[in-house]
Amino acid sequence: MTQLWSFPGGIHPAENKRQSTGRAIRKAGIPDRLILPLQQHIGAPAEPLVQPGDKVLKGQKLADVTSGMGVPVHASTSGTIIGIELLPVPHPSGMSDWCMVLEPDGDDAWCELSPVADYRKLHRDEVLNLIREAGISGMGGAGFPTSIKLRPPSDRKVSTLIINGAECEPYITADDMTMRERADQIHGGIKIMSWILRPERCVIAIEDNKPEAIEAMRKASEGTQAELVVVPTKYPSGGEKQLIQILTGMEVPSGGIPADIGVMCQNVGTAMAVYRAINRGEPLVSRITTVTGAGVDDPGNFETLIGTPARHLLSQAGFHPERISRLILGGPMMGYTLEDTSVPVIKTTNCLIAATEKELPTPPPEQPCIRCGMCAEVCPMELLPQQLFWHAKAQDFDRAEHLNLFDCIECGACSYVCPSSIPLVQYYRYAKGEIRTQRAEQIKADRARERFEARQARLEREQEETERRREERARAAAEAQKKKQAEAEKAVAKGDATDERSARAAMVQQALERKKARPAAAATPESATDKPDIEALEKQLNQAKGKLETMESMLDEARVAQADNVEKLERAVTKNLERVKRAEDALTDARKQLETEAGQ
Amino acid sequence: MWTGILIAVAVLLALAVVFGALLGFAAERFRVEGNPLVDQIDALLPQTQCGQCGFPGCRPYAESIANGDAINKCPPGGEATIKALADLLDVDPQPLDAEHGVEQARRVAVIREDECIGCTKCIQACPVDAILGAAKHMHTVIESECTGCDLCVEPCPVDCIDMITIEPDIRSWTWEPPRPSIIATDRQGASA
Numbered sequence: 001m002t003q004l005w006s007f008p009g010g011i012h013p014a015e016n017k018r019q020s021t022g023r024a025i026r027k028a029g030i031p032d033r034l035i036l037p038l039q040q041h042i043g044a045p046a047e048p049l050v051q052p053g054d055k056v057l058k059g060q061k062l063a064d065v066t067s068g069m070g071v072p073v074h075a076s077t078s079g080t081i082i083g084i085e086l087l088p089v090p091h092p093s094g095m096s097d098w099c100m101v102l103e104p105d106g107d108d109a110w111c112e113l114s115p116v117a118d119y120r121k122l123h124r125d126e127v128l129n130l131i132r133e134a135g136i137s138g139m140g141g142a143g144f145p146t147s148i149k150l151r152p153p154s155d156r157k158v159s160t161l162i163i164n165g166a167e168c169e170p171y172i173t174a175d176d177m178t179m180r181e182r183a184d185q186i187h188g189g190i191k192i193m194s195w196i197l198r199p200e201r202c203v204i205a206i207e208d209n210k211p212e213a214i215e216a217m218r219k220a221s222e223g224t225q226a227e228l229v230v231v232p233t234k235y236p237s238g239g240e241k242q243l244i245q246i247l248t249g250m251e252v253p254s255g256g257i258p259a260d261i262g263v264m265c266q267n268v269g270t271a272m273a274v275y276r277a278i279n280r281g282e283p284l285v286s287r288i289t290t291v292t293g294a295g296v297d298d299p300g301n302f303e304t305l306i307g308t309p310a311r312h313l314l315s316q317a318g319f320h321p322e323r324i325s326r327l328i329l330g331g332p333m334m335g336y337t338l339e340d341t342s343v344p345v346i347k348t349t350n351c352l353i354a355a356t357e358k359e360l361p362t363p364p365p366e367q368p369c370i371r372c373g374m375c376a377e378v379c380p381m382e383l384l385p386q387q388l389f390w391h392a393k394a395q396d397f398d399r400a401e402h403l404n405l406f407d408c409i410e411c412g413a414c415s416y417v418c419p420s421s422i423p424l425v426q427y428y429r430y431a432k433g434e435i436r437t438q439r440a441e442q443i444k445a446d447r448a449r450e451r452f453e454a455r456q457a458r459l460e461r462e463q464e465e466t467e468r469r470r471e472e473r474a475r476a477a478a479e480a481q482k483k484k485q486a487e488a489e490k491a492v493a494k495g496d497a498t499d500e501r502s503a504r505a506a507m508v509q510q511a512l513e514r515k516k517a518r519p520a521a522a523a524t525p526e527s528a529t530d531k532p533d534i535e536a537l538e539k540q541l542n543q544a545k546g547k548l549e550t551m552e553s554m555l556d557e558a559r560v561a562q563a564d565n566v567e568k569l570e571r572a573v574t575k576n577l578e579r580v581k582r583a584e585d586a587l588t589d590a591r592k593q594l595e596t597e598a599g600q
Numbered sequence: 601m602w603t604g605i606l607i608a609v610a611v612l613l614a615l616a617v618v619f620g621a622l623l624g625f626a627a628e629r630f631r632v633e634g635n636p637l638v639d640q641i642d643a644l645l646p647q648t649q650c651g652q653c654g655f656p657g658c659r660p661y662a663e664s665i666a667n668g669d670a671i672n673k674c675p676p677g678g679e680a681t682i683k684a685l686a687d688l689l690d691v692d693p694q695p696l697d698a699e700h701g702v703e704q705a706r707r708v709a710v711i712r713e714d715e716c717i718g719c720t721k722c723i724q725a726c727p728v729d730a731i732l733g734a735a736k737h738m739h740t741v742i743e744s745e746c747t748g749c750d751l752c753v754e755p756c757p758v759d760c761i762d763m764i765t766i767e768p769d770i771r772s773w774t775w776e777p778p779r780p781s782i783i784a785t786d787r788q789g790a791s792a
Contacts, residue, residue, distance in 0.1 A: 093773040366778065393777075423778045433774025445647035448747045451728040452649045452657060 002203070002229050005249040007242045009378040010234040011413045013170050013333070015209060020173045020292040023300040025181055028289075028316050034076050034102040034307035035344040036062065037089045041143030044068030048100060054081045057111035059283050061133075062100055071135045071145045074283040075111075076305035079104040090310075090329050090343045092336040099344070102307065113281035124196050127278065134277030135284045135347075139269030140164060140175075140238075141334075143348040146270055150196055152259040159262040161199040162247060163190055163271055165206040165213065166231060166238035169331030172351040174288045175268050177301040179206065179213035182272055183220035189271030190226055192278050197264065202226040203247055204268075209233045235333065236411040240265045242380050254407050269350075289345055291317040295324035295354025304345045310352055311341040325357040332360055333412040367420040375414035375424060381407050385414040389424050392431035397438070400431050408432075534590055541583040548576045637666045644684045648676040649727035650749035652701045657727065665689075672696050676748070678703035707748035707763045709741045715760035722752035722761060 039045035046063035050056060056075040064072040082103045086096040119127050132147035152158055163186070167175040179186060194202050204221065206214050208230045221228050231237055231246050241252045243265060250261045258264055269287065276282045285306055292299040297318030304313055310327070311319075327338045331351055338352075345352075353360070375385035384403055391400035405428060414424045491506055551573050642662035653673035655661040665671055671685040672694040679696065686693035696703060711722070711731075718736040723729075730746045733739025741752075741761075753761045 089770070091770055091773075092775070093770055095770040095773060097770045426775060426778045429775035430777040437772075437774055441646075444747075445645075447745070448647040448649065448728050449642070449658070451730070451745065452647065455727065455729050456657075 002227060002247075003249075004229070004231065005246055006232075007237070007245040007380050008382050009380045009413060010236065010242075011378050011416055012233070013235055013416060015233075016171045016292070017173050017176065017209070020171070020290050020299040020301060021176060021212075023298075025177050025288060025301045025303055026316070028302040028304040028308055028313050030077050030104045030106065030108060030305065031308050031312035032103070033082075033309065034079075034104060034305060035087055035089075035309060035342075036073055036076070036100045036102060036307040037087075037344065037346055038063050038073065038098045038100065039070075039089075040073065040306075040346040041071070041137040041145065041348060043070040043145060045098070046070055046073050048084055050081050050100070052081050052083050055079075056081060056102065057109055059113060059285060060111045061135075061283070062102075069145055069148060071132055071137055071147070072283075073100070074135050074285050074306075075102060076285040076307050077102070077104045078107050078109040088340045088343050090338070090346055090349060094339050110282075115281035116278050119192060119278050120195065127192065127196060131274055131277055133283070134273070136270065136273045136277060137284075137347050138267060139273060139287060139347065139350070140267030141330075141348060141350070146266070146274065149264065149266075150193065152197075152264065156259040157262060158197045158259060158264045159200045160248060160264070161190075161194060161197055161202045162243060162263060162265045163202070163204040163226070163268055164238060164240070164243055164265050165204060165210075165217070165268045166243055167210070168207060168233070168235045168238035169333050169351075170235075171292050171353050172290050172331050173292075174290045174301055174350045176210045176213050177290075178272060178288050179210070179268055180216045183216040185272045185275045186217070186268050187220045187224060187226070187271075188275035188279055189273070191224070192274050193266060193271065194226075199264075204228045205231050205243055205247060207231055207233045207237060235413065236380055236409070239380065239409050239411060241409065254404060284347060287345070287347060287349070289313065289349055290351040291354070292351070293324070293328075293354035294356040294359050295320055295327075304349075306347060307344045309342050309344055310338065313345060313352060314341065314354060319354060323356055324354045325362070326353075326355050326360060328353040328355055328360070333416065334410060363423065364421045366422050369420055369422060372419060374417045374419065378413040378417050380411060380413060381409060383408060385424055388431070389422065389427050392427040395434070397431055397435050401435055405431055405435070534587070534594065537583065537587040537590055541580065541587055544576065544580040544583050548573070548580055551576055635663075635666055638662050640688060641665050641685065644677075644681060644688060645674060646677040646681060646747075648747040648749045650676060650747070650751060651727075652676070654700065670694065670697065673700045675701035675703050705765045707750075707765050708743055708746045709748065709750075709752055710743075710762050710764050711739055711741055712760040712762065713738050713740060715758055717758055719757055721755040721757065725751045725755045727751060 038048065044065050044067065046065045048063045050062050055078075056062060057078045058075055060075045061072045062075050062081070064070075080103050081100055083101045084098060085101065087099040087101070088094065089097045089099065091097070116122065116127075116130065122130075128147045128151055131150065132145070136146040137143040138146060138149065165175050165179055167173070190202065190204070202225060204217055204226055206217060206228070208214075214228070214230055218228050229247060231243070236242055237246055240258060244258055244261075244263050245251055248261075248263060250263070252258050252263075253260055273284050273287075277284070286303055287306065288301050289304045290299075290301050291313055296314060297320070299317055302313060302316060310329075321341075327341065328335045329338045329343075329349065329352060330336065332353060332355075335351070335353070369386060369389065371386065373386070375389075376383075379385055381404075383405075387403050388400050388405055388408070391397070391403070392405075397405075408425075408428050410425050410429060412425050415422070415426075418424060488507065491510060555570060555573055638659070639662075642659050645658040645662055647658050649657045651657065652675050653661045655664060661669070661673065665685065671689065671691065672682050674681050675696060679693075682693050682696065685691075709731075716733075716738045718733060718738060720733065720735050720739070722739060723731045723733060727749060728745055728747055730742045731739050731752060732742055748763065750763060753759075753763060
């Protein structure tokens with residue numbers, strides 16, 4: 001028997017799982033429209049590879065992430081892309097994001113699949129790439145791209161692989177039903193992941209409230225090295241950090257990842273998706289989603305195509321919109337209210353609860369904190385929920401952060417037990433968001449400061465350079481002046497031997513010589529280049545004339561068409577006229593000079 | 601008795617000389633260049649470099665605050681900056697001085713590119729080099745670097761620069777604080 005530890009805190013809310021485990025997994029069918037958001041998980045949004053009007057086959061890659069972290073999006077069925085537009089997506093904000101809209105043709109025809117007969121013959125990186133290309137991201141909740149998670153930093157060895165089948169949140173039974181009915185596929189996925197990671201230990205953890213799933217998984221795990229561990233039911237034992245603590249007794253360091261202590265968690269749904277991607281070549285185009293709550297007649301689990309609108313899925317379970325008070329996406333503890341039933345099921349959607357007022361009553365108004373300390377008792381992360389609440393409410397975010405706000409897993413246990421019904425988790429989420437925004441702003445401000453300072457430095461440098469150049473010029477001029485003077489003095493000194501008059505005569509002589517030399521020097525280069533110059537000048541003139549003509553014709557056209565660039569063109573024409581005149585002048589000058597020279 | 605007094609005076613004098621020398625040495629050895637307070641203040645300012653405070657940039661204003669200027673002259677920073685400055689300097693927060701402008705949502709400059717004549721005037725005005733372009737070629741604003749300072753709008757001879765408020769989108773969205781609490785008897789009215 002494997003030794004088990006426990007984690008601090010935790011609660012035992014009503015499970016409400018039985019409603020949706022009565023029937024086998026059903027197929028949700030093909031809806032009229034599939035809405036495929038370009039971003040379905042943490043990381044960068046994908047970029048579409050198709051255009052509206054394109055015919056696509058089931059499993060065809062429709063969008064991919066070219067830079068940054070992410071996985072591609074595939075067509076969930078065959079049909080036509082009818083648009084790429086902003087549509088409401090499952091997000092707590094209720095905002096819209098870019099989605100591809102696929103109109104199914106009803107054939108559900110797969111594109112050509114390339115299953116791998118024996119993945120052991122491939123390189124590990126190739127298998128990881130196949131997992132990425134299949135568009136698999138974590139199916140448990142946060143949806144971290146699986147291929148990246150399966151490639152831990154090279155200095156961390158994963159010694160324990162945990163397959164998370166705890167599913168501790170009330171109402172949700174998607175993993176439970178998957179384990180009951182598809183244990184073999186899950187095991188196939190576990191084998192592949194174990195082969196990639198080569199852990200010393202592989203543990204499948206299931207809560208003890210799922211006897212059928214435990215039985216099915218036990219049967220499938222016979223003869224394999226995976227050990228099946230039944231963990232006591234307590235919320236939130238399915239949380240990654242909590243499950244690690246239960247199974248290994250170790251805590252994930254604050255701000256760290258499980259790989260830091262040699263552990264990795266993968267959801268059972270992810271294991272199944274990996275199996276399908278490798279052994280059947282099927283990308284992730286569907287998932288098991290629970291539809292439950294008293295607002296549906298026939299609750300259960302559905303194999304749902306990714307992109308199926310919530311409306312379609314609900315109608316499959318006999319939805320009564322008039323009965324419900326709230327529609328919740330995810331579980332009652334960590335999920336959020338959906339305002340719009342047109343949002344699609346995405347890769348991370350594990351549950352839809354159509355709850356009546358009786359089932360999940362509207363929380364009573366918030367009352368003052370009475371410092372009972374129950375929240376601190378149930379906190380699985382051993383934080384101080386009261387303190388965090390006060391600091392978050394007072395917008396004293398630094399102190400909240402100092403009390404490890406970012407270790408909060410937002411499980412909702414504190415809000416669940418609060419006798420004053422304070423929405424504690426909402427305060428923490430708000431504080432986290434504000435801190436993240438402030439950090440982003442700080443980074444931006446720092447960059448702006450850097451750029452500003454760099455610019456100031458550059459301007460100063462430029463200023464200095466012009467200053468220096470001016471100084472250099474001034475110095476050169478002064479030196480030249482000095483030299484001239486010195487020469488003159490020398491000449492004077494030479495002449496001193498005879499008398500002053502002869503000295504003056506010498507100076508005059510020198511000046512004359514200089515004067516003679518100057519025109520000669522000026523004339524020599526000119527006469528040497530005169531001849532070819534005429535041709536060049538003629539060419540220049542012709543070019544300018546040609547340009548002027550085209551410009552004038554353009555101007556006329558623009559005038560006729562009354563285009564708004566008339567003014568610009570007019571200016572250009574006058575400028576060109578001047579240019580032509582200058583060229584003509586230069587040519588006549590050159591000709592004249594040549595003639596005089598020839599005459600001489 | 602006199603010797604006792606003299607010894608005491610001598611000892612105290614000697615101590616004074618030793619510690620004086622020590623302090624003098626420390627002051628030289630561990631001298632801090634510039635005013636560290638200015639850096640702290642500068643770090644709290646939003647670095648828009650807009651000059652709305654009347655100083656040519658955030659750092660000059662930080663220097664002025666360190667010398668006792670008012671802390672409420674920065675409209676881009678708004679209440680949050682005033683609060684942070686008040687905390688740092690241990691003074692009472694004041695409301696934003698309306699003389700220097702009002703706090704508004706974060707904005708970004710956008711050039712209407714087909715109207716740009718390529719005069720480079722905005723490039724010269726931009727304090728953070730966030731505008732890209734060359735003479736007689738179209739210019740454009742590097743959105744991620746723009747601080748929304750407004751300084752490029754005025755020099756543009758053809759008025760082709762717009763200041764656009766950044767709308768929150770799904771990626772910049774964060775959770776709102778829970779709504780202010782109401783008492784139980786108000787509930788009927790609130791939900792109706």
